[in-house]
Amino acid sequence: MIIAVDxxxxxxxxxxxxxxxxxxxxxxxxxxxxVGDPEAIRAELASHGATPSGIEIVPASEVIAMDxxxxxxxxxxxxxxxxxxxxxxxEGAASAVVSxxxxxxxxxSALLKLGRxxxxxxxxxxxxxxxxxxxxxILDVGANADCKPSYLEQFAYMGAVYMExxxxxxxxxxxxxxxxxxxxxxxxxxQEVYARLKxxxxxFVGNIEPDRVHHGPVDVLVSDGFTGNIAVKVTEGVAEFxxxxxxxxxxxxxxxxxAALVLRPALMQMRSKMDYGExxxxxxxxxxxxxxxxxGKADAQAMKNAVRLAQKAANSGMLDALRGxxxxxxxxxxxxxxxxxxxxxxxxx
Amino acid sequence: MIIAVDxxxxxxxxxxxxxxxxxxxxxxxxxxxxVGDPEAIRAELASHGATPSGIEIVPASEVIAMDxxxxxxxxxxxxxxxxxxxxxxxEGAASAVVSxxxxxxxxxSALLKLGRxxxxxxxxxxxxxxxxxxxxxILDVGANADCKPSYLEQFAYMGAVYMExxxxxxxxxxxxxxxxxxxxxxxxxxQEVYARLKxxxxxFVGNIEPDRVHHGPVDVLVSDGFTGNIAVKVTEGVAEFxxxxxxxxxxxxxxxxxAALVLRPALMQMRSKMDYGExxxxxxxxxxxxxxxxxGKADAQAMKNAVRLAQKAANSGMLDALRGxxxxxxxxxxxxxxxxxxxxxxxxx
Numbered sequence: 001m002i003i004a005v006d007x008x009x010x011x012x013x014x015x016x017x018x019x020x021x022x023x024x025x026x027x028x029x030x031x032x033x034x035v036g037d038p039e040a041i042r043a044e045l046a047s048h049g050a051t052p053s054g055i056e057i058v059p060a061s062e063v064i065a066m067d068x069x070x071x072x073x074x075x076x077x078x079x080x081x082x083x084x085x086x087x088x089x090x091e092g093a094a095s096a097v098v099s100x101x102x103x104x105x106x107x108x109s110a111l112l113k114l115g116r117x118x119x120x121x122x123x124x125x126x127x128x129x130x131x132x133x134x135x136x137x138i139l140d141v142g143a144n145a146d147c148k149p150s151y152l153e154q155f156a157y158m159g160a161v162y163m164e165x166x167x168x169x170x171x172x173x174x175x176x177x178x179x180x181x182x183x184x185x186x187x188x189x190x191q192e193v194y195a196r197l198k199x200x201x202x203x204f205v206g207n208i209e210p211d212r213v214h215h216g217p218v219d220v221l222v223s224d225g226f227t228g229n230i231a232v233k234v235t236e237g238v239a240e241f242x243x244x245x246x247x248x249x250x251x252x253x254x255x256x257x258x259a260a261l262v263l264r265p266a267l268m269q270m271r272s273k274m275d276y277g278e279x280x281x282x283x284x285x286x287x288x289x290x291x292x293x294x295x296g297k298a299d300a301q302a303m304k305n306a307v308r309l310a311q312k313a314a315n316s317g318m319l320d321a322l323r324g325x326x327x328x329x330x331x332x333x334x335x336x337x338x339x340x341x342x343x344x345x346x347x348x349x
Numbered sequence: 350m351i352i353a354v355d356x357x358x359x360x361x362x363x364x365x366x367x368x369x370x371x372x373x374x375x376x377x378x379x380x381x382x383x384v385g386d387p388e389a390i391r392a393e394l395a396s397h398g399a400t401p402s403g404i405e406i407v408p409a410s411e412v413i414a415m416d417x418x419x420x421x422x423x424x425x426x427x428x429x430x431x432x433x434x435x436x437x438x439x440e441g442a443a444s445a446v447v448s449x450x451x452x453x454x455x456x457x458s459a460l461l462k463l464g465r466x467x468x469x470x471x472x473x474x475x476x477x478x479x480x481x482x483x484x485x486x487i488l489d490v491g492a493n494a495d496c497k498p499s500y501l502e503q504f505a506y507m508g509a510v511y512m513e514x515x516x517x518x519x520x521x522x523x524x525x526x527x528x529x530x531x532x533x534x535x536x537x538x539x540q541e542v543y544a545r546l547k548x549x550x551x552x553f554v555g556n557i558e559p560d561r562v563h564h565g566p567v568d569v570l571v572s573d574g575f576t577g578n579i580a581v582k583v584t585e586g587v588a589e590f591x592x593x594x595x596x597x598x599x600x601x602x603x604x605x606x607x608a609a610l611v612l613r614p615a616l617m618q619m620r621s622k623m624d625y626g627e628x629x630x631x632x633x634x635x636x637x638x639x640x641x642x643x644x645g646k647a648d649a650q651a652m653k654n655a656v657r658l659a660q661k662a663a664n665s666g667m668l669d670a671l672r673g674x675x676x677x678x679x680x681x682x683x684x685x686x687x688x689x690x691x692x693x694x695x696x697x698x
Contacts, residue, residue: 131590142528145536179491179578187494187575210579211586226536229528230559230576231583237560238587241480245622249615259611266598266605273594 002056003310004094005303007036007044008063008081009101011296017100018044020303025054027304030311033058033094035085058093060084066296070104074112082106086113089289096290096310098281100298107143110287117319119326122147123286124155124225125293126162127232130273131214137163138177138213139285140225141232147224149192152176153200157325158285159220160202165318166283166309167219175208175218177227182207189224197222239274243267280309285322290314351405352659353443354652356385356393357412357430358450360645366449367393369652374403376653379660382407382443384434407442409433415645419453423461431455435462438638445639445659447630449647456492459636466668468675471496472635473504473574474642475511476581479622480563486512487526487562488634489574490581496573498541501525502549506674507634508569509551514667515632515658516568524557524567526576531556538573546571588623592616629658634671639663 005021007014014036021032022045031054034041038059045051060081064073074083082101086109088094099106107123116123126139137159144151156174163172176194178186183194185207197204208216213231223231246267250260260267280302284291290313294306354370356363363385370381371394380403383390387408394400409430413422423432431450435458437443448455456472465472475488486508493500505523512521525543527535532543534556546553557565562580572580595616599609609616629651633640639662643655 145528177579179494179575179582187573190575210582211589213583213586215586215590224536226528226539227576227579230526230579233528233559234562234580234583235587237562237564238584239591240560241564242588242591242619242623245619246615249619250612252615255611256615259608262604262608263599263612266595266601270591270594270598274591 001095001314002031002033003307004033004035004085004088004097006081006085006099006101007034007041009099010298014040014044016298016300017303019300021055022048023300023304024307025052028308030307033088035060036081058084058088064102064105066102068102070102070108074105074108082109086110090114095314098292098294098306098310100294100296103293106293107284110284110291114288117286117288117323117326120154120286122151123284124158125282125284126159127282129214134167136218136221138221138228138232141228142225144225149189149196152193152222153196156197156202156222158322161321161325162283162285162318163219165316165321166313169219171203172219173205173217174202174220175205175216177221177223178207181209243271280305290319350444350663351380351382352656353382353384353434353437353446355430355434355448355450356383356390358448359647363389363393365647365649366652368649370404371397372649372653373656374401377657379656382437384409385430407433407437413451413454415451417451419451419457423454423457431458435459439463444663447641447643447655447659449643449645452642455642456633459633459640463637466635466637466672466675469503469635471500472633473507474631474633475508476631478563483516485567485570487570487572487577487581489577491574491578493574498538498545501542501571502545505546505551505571507671510670510674511632511634511667512568514665514670515662518568520552521568522554522566523551523569524554524565526562526570526572527556530558592620629654639668
């Protein structure tokens with residue numbers, strides 16, 4: 001099995017993706033195709049000693065910048081590293097793609113090259129909230145700012161399949177991110193989604209309030225992409241703010257500094273528990289392939305984790321299970337959605 | 350000036366509202382009308398010594414529970430404490446109302462008894478994010494789960510007037526809570542609101558990303574009530590989680606416990622900085638009166654802070670400024686909104 005790593009994607013590319021690939025190969029024995037500018041990749045590899053035989057280079061002559069308009073860039077730059085990486089998967093040369101690049105471009109490239117799984121109206125990006133032992137998959141966290149109820153119903157199925165196949169959780173508990181616990185709470189979207197999930201074959205446990213978003217009694221938390229993005233980013237901002245304040249408070253006196261030195265291991269451990277990157281990356285679900293989106297600022301360690309997750313997902317049978325779950329009718333709502341959107345598998349081979 | 354305090358509202362009523370009223374009177378010299386069951390209020394007052402002359406009791410024979418359906422309860426229980434408190438303000442006997450009761454009931458009662466300010470389609474509840482020195486007013490945080498663009502434009506004006514009059518901030522900086530900085534980012538709602546705010550007379554500084562929701566460079570942060578509620582509750586949940594984890598980590602060894610003892614003052618100060626209750630309460634803006642919503646679990650200290658905020662708001666000329674800002678046309682969008690909603694001042698005297 002080979003994992004295609006977009007060597008040109010991310011704020012720290014190509015250095016960190018290349019280092020991460022080496023780490024993954026050396027510590028986990030995963031074979032990797034580094035996709036991008038061969039010169040740049042070779043130079044990076046050379047700085048880390050002899051290149052192992054399990055690391056190959058797949059040339060791609062173009063790069064999509066972090067701030068480029070994704071859809072246009074993906075269509076115009078046919079030789080962009082992310083496009084070439086997706087083609088590798090499409091052709092069966094790679095089993096999964098990992099990229100820390102422009103998220104919109106990863107999504108657009110996956111749609112263009114791989115297409116959607118039949119029955120999926122919109123692919124979603126899931127983030128793994130790392131506050132619990134296994135973690136909670138929150139989706140969508142940004143791919144779809146405006147959602148119809150049927151999208152969220154499909155996100156729920158996709159999330160459940162992911163947690164079941166990749167993390168071995170039986171009958172994953174699915175919750176709906178909402179501003180109140182009761183069925184009648186929320187906006188029009190969440191009220192409609194609640195009704196659909198209640199009738200679905202999923203293990204739906206009801207609404208989850210925002211203060212339990214990271215440690216509620218669920219494995220999958222469903223949301224529209226706007227709200228999910230808000231929840232994840234607010235979390236990061238608050239955690240960063242608190243640890244920043246803690247640092248300032250501690251620095252204000254020698255007494256505090258000495259006490260903090262003693263507490264340091266405990267604080268470091270806590271800090272890492274808040275880190276969305278620890279779980280390795282965000283799966284892009286609903287496309288015909290295994291795609292893991294790493295953080296734009298991912299370092300080698302985070303890239304290694306993302307490669308490991310990609311391998312795990314590719315090995316898990318997740319994609320076939322996803323096809324099975326989404327292609328078969330789940331509920332009336334789902335059937336209608338598919339009927340209203342017969343072209344949903346248009347781009348599939 | 351008399352502030353009407355709903356003595357029966359909140360999880361800790363009547364004990365904490367009564368104690369809070371006494372605190373506010375004794376430490377700040379504010380005169381207070383305690384609205385509710387006279388027997389219960391008198392019993393509470395008696396347990397704190399002789400009742401000062403600046404504390405009066407206004408009888409109300411009914412109570413709306415925290416979990417009652419708000420609109421129906423407000424209409425059926427005409428003698429509910431929150432209704433009687435609003436009537437006190439309507440009749441000029443009180444200058445403001447403070448309640449820690451059922452938020453929906455406070456809102457419904459305010460609409461029924463006081464009505465909306467002309468030009469306001471929907472009142473909003475603002476929460477004061479306490480992470481910066483002055484604080485940031487986030488609104489709406491839950492009164493309106495589904496919003497039209499015109500609502501958010503009005504929230505922006507209401508928030509700006511509030512921060513200007515009550516907190517003395519000149520030309521308050523108004524931001525829009527959104528999932529990206531650029532004008533084109535977000536969902537349909539935020540994109541439309543961005544365009545409106547850009548054309549408005551307000552000091553609009555653009556989109557604010559969720560990780561800066563508490564310490565971004567703004568004084569007012571505008572959002573639909575669903576998203577605003579998510580942002581505020583996620584914050585509370587994350588802060589609580591981190592401090593909980595900190596406690597667990599610290600308790601795990603004697604070394605840590607001793608170090609934590611030294612750090613305790615710094616940690617306590619930080620904790621209070623995260624507390625939305627510290628700023629005194631959430632204003633209900635857009636109704637014809639000054640209404641401060643205290644947290645359902647507000648203790649005497651929080652109730653005292655809410656009473657102080659109510660007095661400050663009542664003294665500030667906020668309500669007249671709000672009428673001036675909302676009744677005069679701000680933009681084309683606003684004019685359309687008012688034209689489409691000619692009954693917006695129907696309940697006003």
